[in-house]
Amino acid sequence: MTVPAIEFKPASRPLSAERREEVLTSPGFGHHFTDHMVTITWTEGAGWHPARLVPYGPLPIDPANLTLHYAQTVFEGLKVHRRPDGGLAAFRPEENARRFQASAHRMAMPELPVETFIAACEALVRQDRAWVPSRPGHSLYLRPFMFATESGLGVRAAREFLFVVIASPTDGYFAGEIRPLSVWVAEEYVRAVPGGTGAAKTGANYAASLMGQAQAVAQGCDQVVWLDALERRWVEEMGAMNLFFVHGERIVTPELTGSLLPGITRASLLTLARDLGYEAEEARISLHDWRRDSADGSLTEVFACGTAAGVAPVGSVKTALTQWTVGDGRPGKVTMRLREALGEIQSGAAADTRGWMREMAKAGHPGRPADR
Ligand code: PLP
Ligand code: COI
Secondary structure, three states, rough: OOOEEEEOOOOOOOOOOHHHHHHOOOOOOOOOOOOEEEEEEEEEEEEEEOEEEEOOOOOOOOEOOOOOOOOEEEEEEEEEEOOOOOOOOEOOHHHHHHHHHHHHHOOOOOOOHHHHHHHHHHHHHHHHHHHHHOOOOOOOEEEEEEEOOEEOOOOOOOOOEEEEEEEEEEEOOOOOOOOEEEEEEEEOOOOOOOOOOOOEEEHHHHHHHHHHHHHHHOOOOEEEEEEEOOOOEEEEEEEOOEEEEEEEEEEEEEEEOOOOOOOOOHHHHHHHHHHHHOOEEOOOOHHHHHHHHHHHHOOOOOOOOOEEEEEEEEEEEEOOEEEEEOOOOOOOOOHHHHHOOOOOHHHOOOOOOOEEEEEEEEEOOOOOOHHH
């Protein structure tokens, strides 16, 4: 294994246990961060430096930093769940590590070894394990990311990067009870183009999505749905989630064309759905079909899925010209069954027959010496 040694500097003022418990009551998404973070520098010639586990805090940034100007940056999102025995397990972190490599490759950045990515996540989770929520449905969201740290105004790939992992307790992206989402179909803007960066988890894709999401909100909708850039006809994905279309016992998700993100939840649900006896396939789905099949009742449910948001029903669709309801507009039974089945594997309530959960810390793990 090529896992660099971890150098440790404990937080001098970690949040008090009392205040942390207050935060964990209702953490929301992405508002609170744990006491530490992991950083690993990469420099041309030397490669990956030893990892450091340090107090969470600001990173110095030069005004001419290449990322600020040219967006050479990638990120991941994965969750750690507290199991019934108190142990902590991440959902398919190897998949995130591999996608991180693929994203980095597309953005002309160095590829972090899979085992280093996982070791960094594990070190942070062990150190800040008290931050992993224990309430049902709550989890610790890990955000590994990497960006160019070199400065300069010439457009080129940087020769120095920083990989960082931070962690944030969450009770879900869409807070509260399960409410079907209303979606706005973007026909003016596109998120990604063939040959572009749509399949990479890179900041610029999200920047490109903000106007579409703002229009969705202005139209009274929750989320934006993206169509393909060339024909503006094929449904790609929704906001920060992939989409599934349910026809009775058959579920279909837009195929990976290179301009949508290959979601890990998406891939897992394709497998899980087949395990549960559904037919599951990838295909091109047009906006026209979506509307027609909703009208004739053959499309019974639509749902979105992603790490942050889990499985979320889509109840209604709006375009510049029309709007319609999916099914009866309420969360459908296939959506809810898949949501529950995935949730049970993650929480440890159901057997992990496919080996998707990776233990990050055992129950009662004593932590690092400095932390005892
Ligand atoms: N699509 C986009 C644009 C996303 O940001 C995400 C979230 O990560 C997804 C889809 C779902 O991917 P995953 O299931 O791997 O979280
Ligand atoms: C995730 O589901 O991990 C995401 O990346 C969503 C995030 C962009 C809010």
